[in-house]
Amino acid sequence: MSDQHAKLPDHQRVYRQLREMILFGELAPGQPVTIQGLVSTLDVGMTPVREAIRRLTSEGALAFKGNRRVSVPQPDLEQWKDIAFARLAVEPELARKATKRLGPDDLDRLSGYDDQLNAAIDKGDVRGYLEHNYRFHAYLYELADSEVLSSIANMLWLRAGPSLRVVLGRYGTANLPDKHAEAMEAMRAGDGEAVAAAIHGDIEQGIAQVRETLLSA
Structure with missing residues (x-):
């Protein structure tokens, strides 16, 4: 604890x-x-x-x-499509909003989460990857100061996270989605649209991996 x-x-x-x-x-x-x-x-x-x-x-x-x-509910393919649609609509917008509110300390904290995530990938640490990937996204979305969208994103992560764990259990941490470096570069430049695009791509890659697993089940 x-x-x-x-x-x-x-x-x-x-x-x-x-x-x-x-x-x-x-x-x-x-x-x-x-x-x-x-x-x-x-x-x-x-x-x-x-x-x-x-x-x-x-x-x-x-x-x-x-x-x-x-x-824990086990989404079928149609339910996963709905989760994917909602995540791709909500989370890039939160990232865009957050970019306007980022300060140096926030960038340092996000960079720290990303460093821990990369270390987990290198070590094949599935639990570490899931935790630090979540911490990165959750902290970024918190900075958006959007109560409605943040509550939706939190619910979607609870529905999506366990399915990603299934993918990692099958394939390990190799070739995991990670566009955080692109997102961090755009954050430092203050480019909200580029941050949103990087987060959209990051989510989309993870969604595709789960969809492939569901199709092969």
Whole structure:
């Protein structure tokens, strides 16, 4: 558990822990998990686990399966097309908006996330790649200061992240989508359109990899 999580109330801490388990592939699409199992894994009472599950179910990140079981939804090809359409519409716009608000400290932080991502790729560290890729995008979108679009993007990442983990489990970290260097160069130049284009390309490559996996399943 991180120090940041440790300082939170139980219901917030459990929500964030479970959310990261989904985002970073510790819970795979279609994998059933019992509420009691999560209580044991997270070492907390049943009430905060139930609250976290309720919140994540409302966000589309979990689905009830009966008998106190939940699982990460497993999108089919048509659902993935919808996720892809929404991501490509929302996330480049957030990146464009964020570019206007970037300061030197923000650029340093984004560059740090990208360095950690590249190190994870070099080491074949799937969990590290998923985490630092998410941190990069999430921080950039936060800077856009767009509550509506950011909430949509967060929901889409919860639906898309586990499927990318499946791809990485099959193919490893070689040839992963990464247009962050292009995005960083455009950010430093203050070119919002170029940042949006780089983020669009980054997302599009990841979407294509998942689509190919779904088609071959």
